[in-house]
Amino acid sequence: MTLEEYLGYRQRVGELDPDAMKKVETKSPPIDATDFALRVSYVILNSGMRWTVAQDIWSRMKSSLIELGEVGDTFGHPGKKKSINQVMSNRTEYFEGFRSAWQNGPEEVIAFCETLPHIGGITKYHLAKNLGVDVAKPDVWLERVAARSGETVHDLCGRLSRQSGHSVSTVDYVIWKACQQGWWGL
Template structure:
């Protein structure tokens, strides 16, 4: 993808959703163990689900997590429920490990994310972004765009980030949105599999 193509897509995204760039800014790192555990829990919940479905469930789940430290009756997926409850009950120790990884740099945070329950090789990038790391999530669409440019996802997003003056997270979102909307002309839309969101 060229810089001109990226800038065109960025403007199309801005016209489609003027608030999008506020939402995809690189986040500050979590401030305490509960903030950390809630961010991890959200990513676990979101894994393999459409954003709109996740928002509905999260609006019911978050109060229970804050009040009791458990999912409660708000969500029935056994694997995710167990993982979220585990993160919430061990949040102090997990947060300390996160802080140690943070002190060692972004790559160590990404590596640490994959050690958490229900967080895999792609989801670790989503989680790292939610924990304050400026990185790209190499989902199927970004992989296709990067391959078309002869680059890896992180290389593509870093290059366009430097050229456009946008964060890597912003570049990731613009490319993902261009594909999701069917704007990128060379993408053959992946199946409606929610894991590709």
């Protein structure tokens, strides 16, 4: 992908959803254990699921997590439900682990993310982004775009970040959204 292609997608994404662009550009680390646990829970819920479906479930689940500290009957996937409940129950301990990793840099945060329940080798990047690390998630769509450019996802997003002055996370989001909208020819 060229810089010009990326910038064209960036403009279209900004016009489509300016609020989302502001959120992706201003990710900061969680402020407390509950904020941390909610971010982890969202990524667990969202993994392997269409974004639109996850948003609907999340709108029901979030209040239960805040009020009860567990999923309750808002969601039925047994593995994800168990993992989310575990994160909520142990949020203080996990948050302390995150804070320790944060002090040691982005690579430590990414490695820490993979130690959490239901977070795997790709999802750890999604979670790290949601926790404030400026990194790309090498999902299927970004892998295809990068392969066509003859690069890895991290190389592609890093190059476009340097060329555009946008964060790696922003570049990642713009490319993902362009694919999700069907603008990029897969």
